[in-house]
Amino acid sequence: MGPKHWLYTVPLRLRSIFRRAQVDHELDEELQYHLEMKINENVAKGMSDDEARRSALIALGGLDQNKEMCRDARGIWWLDSLLMDTRYGLRGFRNAPGFALTVIGTLALGLGILATSFTIFNSIVLRPFAVRDPYSLCAFIGWASSKDEGSPEKETVTLPEFQKFRRENPAFSEVFGYQPGIAPIAGRSASIQAVTGNYFTMLGGRMCMGRPLLESDDASGAGVAVASYAAWKSWFGSDPGTVGKTMLLGEKSVEVVGVAGPEFSGPQVQRVDFWVSLALAPELGKRKLYSSLVDTAFNTPIHPSSSALGGVPKMPRGDFPQLHIVPDGHPKSPTCGHLKIPH
Amino acid sequence: MSKPSDLVQGTLDLLILKIVALQPLNGWAINQRLRQVSGDVLQVTEGSLYPALHKLEQEGWITAEWKQSENNRRAKYYSLTKLGRQKLKKEAANWNRLSAAISHVVQLEEA
Numbered sequence: 001m002g003p004k005h006w007l008y009t010v011p012l013r014l015r016s017i018f019r020r021a022q023v024d025h026e027l028d029e030e031l032q033y034h035l036e037m038k039i040n041e042n043v044a045k046g047m048s049d050d051e052a053r054r055s056a057l058i059a060l061g062g063l064d065q066n067k068e069m070c071r072d073a074r075g076i077w078w079l080d081s082l083l084m085d086t087r088y089g090l091r092g093f094r095n096a097p098g099f100a101l102t103v104i105g106t107l108a109l110g111l112g113i114l115a116t117s118f119t120i121f122n123s124i125v126l127r128p129f130a131v132r133d134p135y136s137l138c139a140f141i142g143w144a145s146s147k148d149e150g151s152p153e154k155e156t157v158t159l160p161e162f163q164k165f166r167r168e169n170p171a172f173s174e175v176f177g178y179q180p181g182i183a184p185i186a187g188r189s190a191s192i193q194a195v196t197g198n199y200f201t202m203l204g205g206r207m208c209m210g211r212p213l214l215e216s217d218d219a220s221g222a223g224v225a226v227a228s229y230a231a232w233k234s235w236f237g238s239d240p241g242t243v244g245k246t247m248l249l250g251e252k253s254v255e256v257v258g259v260a261g262p263e264f265s266g267p268q269v270q271r272v273d274f275w276v277s278l279a280l281a282p283e284l285g286k287r288k289l290y291s292s293l294v295d296t297a298f299n300t301p302i303h304p305s306s307s308a309l310g311g312v313p314k315m316p317r318g319d320f321p322q323l324h325i326v327p328d329g330h331p332k333s334p335t336c337g338h339l340k341i342p343h
Numbered sequence: 344m345s346k347p348s349d350l351v352q353g354t355l356d357l358l359i360l361k362i363v364a365l366q367p368l369n370g371w372a373i374n375q376r377l378r379q380v381s382g383d384v385l386q387v388t389e390g391s392l393y394p395a396l397h398k399l400e401q402e403g404w405i406t407a408e409w410k411q412s413e414n415n416r417r418a419k420y421y422s423l424t425k426l427g428r429q430k431l432k433k434e435a436a437n438w439n440r441l442s443a444a445i446s447h448v449v450q451l452e453e454a
Binding site: 030 | 369370371388389390391393394395397398400401402403409412416417418419424426
């Protein structure tokens with residue numbers, strides 16, 4: 001079937017569709033002609049008029065059936081049935097509007113849920129975080145068993161515990177910690193993360209201007225912040241002189257030392273407006289404890305059974321006789337990024 | 344009378360193409376001609392003739408034209424197109440191959 005073939009047949013199909021009345025009329029006339037010829041023949045054979053007519057109709061297999069078959073042969077039956085089905089469907093809607101609305105509502109809800117879940121799936125699974133080597137990242141969390149109950153519970157980690165973990169786990173090239181929170185900045189509610197000074201260097205976060213947070217900020221206890229690109233636009237109106245400005249985080253004065261590149265949003269799904277130095281962590285709500293999560297990256301492949309993943313054993317603390325820092329998940333089936341770690 | 348199901352699959356198309364290749368004819372005349380030249384052996388039921396004609400027309404192998412018939416009535420005359428001629432050649436070759444093979448098998452001497 002070359003293009004020449006289509007050149008010839010497409011107009012015929014279109015004619016069958018758009019000039020249906022004429023095509024139908026011609027079909028009528030064609031079959032009528034045949035019928036009359038047949039009747040004449042039958043009469044010539046000596047049949048009565050009625051008999052001749054009946055016999056001719058039978059031979060044609062019924063006029064209407066024959067027409068139907070011819071239409072089928074023209075390959076436009078689908079259009080007919082489509083129109084008929086549509087009409088039938090609309091009539092059904094009119095007769096039972098409640099049912100129709102329920103069906104439409106159900107479909108709309110289903111599609112909506114599907115679209116929403118895909119959006120979430122897409123942002124979490126299909127699009128990895130825009131940080132350097134996202135698949136080598138691994139989230140850790142503290143798990144503690146209380147004195148009276150055996151089953152361990154998720155527990156936040158204090159800064160000394162984090163530092164111990166970082167010191168005593170040589171398997172990881174780098175460990176950073178963070179504490180998320182929401183607090184007013186310059187009078188507007190902002191999504192903030194207090195992060196350890198190695199956050200930007202570890203994740204390869206590029207600066208659009210200024211400098212990232214540094215380890216020296218942790219040491220000096222300085223109150224400094226890096227604005228996200230979006231926050232730079234909305235809080236500072238894309239002011240090129242933003243670096244060096246001070247703003248209020250709650251009661252505290254904070255100096256903006258840098259603006260992150262537009263592509264950088266950190267290793268989490270939620271939007272972050274400002275990253276602030278550790279000294280400002282207490283400003284992020286009532287929790288005095290350090291972040292519940294510890295992110296860890298390792299340059300060399302790590303064997304899942306490595307003892308380094310076992311966390312920091314037995315850290316006595318208050319009501320919790322034991323605190324383990326283990327990969328995020330239930331301690332009985334810990335998962336680590338895309339790694340599944342057998343216990 | 345030979346029903347279409349008695350005809351080998353696809354041969355109705357071949358017969359129609361061949362008949363209208365000789366001269367443009369209307370449906371009724373095609374049937375008559377087919378009966379004549381086959382010595383009354385082949386007769387297509389009218390029930391399947393017209394759907395077949397419309398299919399062939401739709402495929403572009405035959406084309407239709409309204410003309411006066413011998414008895415001075417308007418009738419739809421079918422004639423072969425260029426594409427139809429190629430199709431006929433191919434189908435006829437196929438048929439010859441098939442029928443020769445079948446004859447060959449049927450004529451085998453029994454041991």
